[in-house]
Amino acid sequence: MGQPPRIAIIAIVDDERAVRSGLSNLLQSVGYETDTFDSAEAFLRDSARLASVVLAIVDVKLKGASGFELFTHLLQLPAPPPVIFISGHGDEVMHQQAIELGAVAFLRKPLDVDMLLEHIERILAAGGEGRA
Template sequence: MTLSARIVIVDDERSVRSGLSNLLLSEGYSTCVFDSAEAFLNDEAALAQACLLILDVKLKGMSGLELYRNVILHSSPPPVIFISGHGDEQMQQYALSRGAVAFLHKPINIDTLLEHIRRLLAA
């Protein structure tokens, strides 16, 4: 991973954002956090520098799934891992069928998350 490449976390819960960011920083990854899809989309460099997106499905304003539909329109979108405390099987199937690499339910199994991240960033 290059120094400019970051794992972007978009979640409207501060505790989730900070917890995931702290975990990933302790594992040696660079992170960037946003509390909404709109805040992420307003940061022009964020998508360009992202090596991976971790998106909450249910956000205030634009949902994580709506954000994902915007992201995949770019020429080289980063891989996406969805996290959700409200997701159901239909939502999970939809996200995975559109190319998301994982759909993890909250509370997140940290070992599973890190396994996905290591696999994706090693490729």
């Protein structure tokens, strides 16, 4: 028998508990392991879990450091996880800024679940690389 497939840990960083919980439940229901964080600072503090994250879903507007500031910190890591930005306040300028920073996707809330899952599957199939 071969090795079981590696479980993909997806970090969800959003200051809204309902969003964190809803996304976590959704992703777990389709077989992903998730970790949730209510701020950029909480995510960056957990270095052990940070090292095992294969993808981060990050709200742009957070209490404390913004999602864009968090992404800048992640880019300093030896192997930064790919990031999907989400926002309830997004516009084309914010979308363009996210993509220029290097995000793999930018999705507006309320999220299109099918589109989110397609992005996740594509990113993980590509080994965490590629842009939307």
